[in-house]
Amino acid sequence: MLSPAPSGTPRFGANYTPSQGWFHHWLDFDLDAVRTDLDALAALGLDHVRVFPIWPYFQPNRALIRPRAVDQLVQLADAAAERGLDVNVDGLQGHLSSFDFLPAWTQTWHRRNIFTDPDVVAGQADYLRTLAAALADRPNFIGMTIGNEINQFSAGPHPDPDRITAEQADAWLTTVLAACEExxxxxxxxxxxxxxxxxxxxxPFTPAQAARLGGATAVHSWVFNGTAQRHGRTGTATRTHAAYMIELAKAWALDPRRPVWLQEVGAPAPLIPAEHAAAFTEETIEAALDCQDVWGVTWWCSHDVSRDLADFPELEYSLGLLTNDGRVKPAGEAVARIAEERRGRTYAPAPRATALVVDEALSRRSACAPGGAVFEAYVRLVAQGVRPAVVLAGRVADAEHLAARGISEVVSPEEVG
Known part of the structure; x- marks a missing residue:
């Protein structure tokens, strides 16, 4: 069985965006083209890819999971194995690069809540179970991610959300994660x-669910969320946003040693201009790896989106480590250099002795967002040379928890100033 991660060694990978046809490549699957892409990623020294079946392409009817599509996914995983790459599979796509991909049997005349309708949830569970089972005997299969940022369907600003409560989100996550395990x-x-x-x-999807359900906590760090707009390209907040999210995730975990996977992070233009993408990449990864218990870093994304494809937001065309025709970009060179430097090294960042206190009330989450009191206090501490952790207010008096994390001092956002 594949170990979740080599002990003390961070993983380095990419979210695989096929160079030919983007994720629509599943409609015209070309294994040779996939192999060429994977050769380029292996040459960067990466050890894994995160891949994205498109849900309606694989399960166009609730009772039809296309065997040929599942076989093509297995072929991709086997091609990755031949190149020394492990594979994580994102099941419910879901949402990708501003486009939604939902099956017709959940929309318009068949409109049903994708999180609560019993038939839809049963269909999702069958689908996830089928993909997981198809890869269960592959040594390079890491496991399943339920879907890509599927919480965006559950509330605004989505234009047509499937609204649910936190309790319903919890029940849905428990069901679909169990299907993957089966x-x-x-x-x-x-x-x-x-x-x-x-x-x-x-x-309705909560930090507690992210940090306590499933085998690791996934963090998706994007500085176009107001961070870079507020703090600028070179601001402390921009360069350390991924590290901040990792520490915020650790605050909510019940297990002090729970792994955190920086599963998506990228250098979005024009907030991060192309000539500064390599520096941003290096600073972001080094800051993230100064946090304890990081499973790995998976860059978004492997290849640029082809300009032949229409209607993407401008930034989506230039996020790759490689160009659409396979040339390595400066950000790709930076990731390759860091991966080589870290290969075989023991990964043991020092504990973070000073912890910033955050209120665990869900109605106070905006304090943790860019511009919020917790976020800005964290940034000020980093600018002062502190390596802050984050701790929930309800655990400030829990000496055992603080000791397990190496925390010896707690400060409130108000104390920081």
Whole structure:
């Protein structure tokens, strides 16, 4: 069985965006083209990829999970194995690069809540179980991620949300994670939300769910969320946003040693201009790896989106480590250099002795967002040379918890100034 991560060694990977056809490549699957892409990623010294079946392409009817599509996913995983790459599979796509991909059997005339309708949830569980089972015997299969930022369907600003409560989100996550475990027992199965789970007061997917359900906590760090707009390209907050999110995630975990996976992070133009992407990449990764218990870093994304494809937001065309025709970009060179430097090294950042206190009330999550009291206090501490952790207010008096994390001092945002 594949170990979740080599002990003391961070993983380095990329979210695989096929160079030919983007994620629509599943409609015209070309294994040779996939192999070429994977060769380029292996040459960067990466050890894993996160791949994205498109839900309606794989399960166009609730009772039809296309065998040929599942076989193509297995072929991709096997091609990755031949190149020394492990594979994590994101099941419910879901949402990708501003586009939504939901099956027709959940929309319009068949409109049903994708989180609470019993038939829809049963169909999702069948689908996730099928994908997991197809890969269960592959040594390079890491495990399943439920879907890409699927919490964006549950509340605003989505234009047509499937609204649910936190209790309903909890029940849904428990069901679909169990389906993955049934399909591939013992693998690293997890779920992944965009930062609204941490920052948005009315978001039904919660920090506690992110930090306590599944085998690891996934963090998706994007500085276009107001961080870079407020603090600028070179601001402390921009360079350390991923590290901040990792520490925020650790505050909510019940297990002080729970792994945190920086599963998405990228250098979005024009907030991070192309000529500064390599520096941002290096600073972001080094700051993240100064946090304890980081499972790994998976960059978004492997290849630029082709300019032949229409209607993407401008920033989506230039996020790759490689160009659409396979040339390594400066950010790709930076990731390759860090991966090489870290290979074989023991990964043991010192504990963070000073912890910033955060209120665990869900209605106060906006204090943790860019501009909020907790966020800005954290940034001020970093600028002062402190390596802050974050701790829930309810654990400030828990000496055992503080000791397990190496925390010897707690400060409130008000004390920071």
């Amino acid at each position: 399909g591939a027992p013992g693998r690293l199965h997890l779920h992944a939300e965009y930062d609204a789970a941490w920052y948005q007061d009315d978001q």
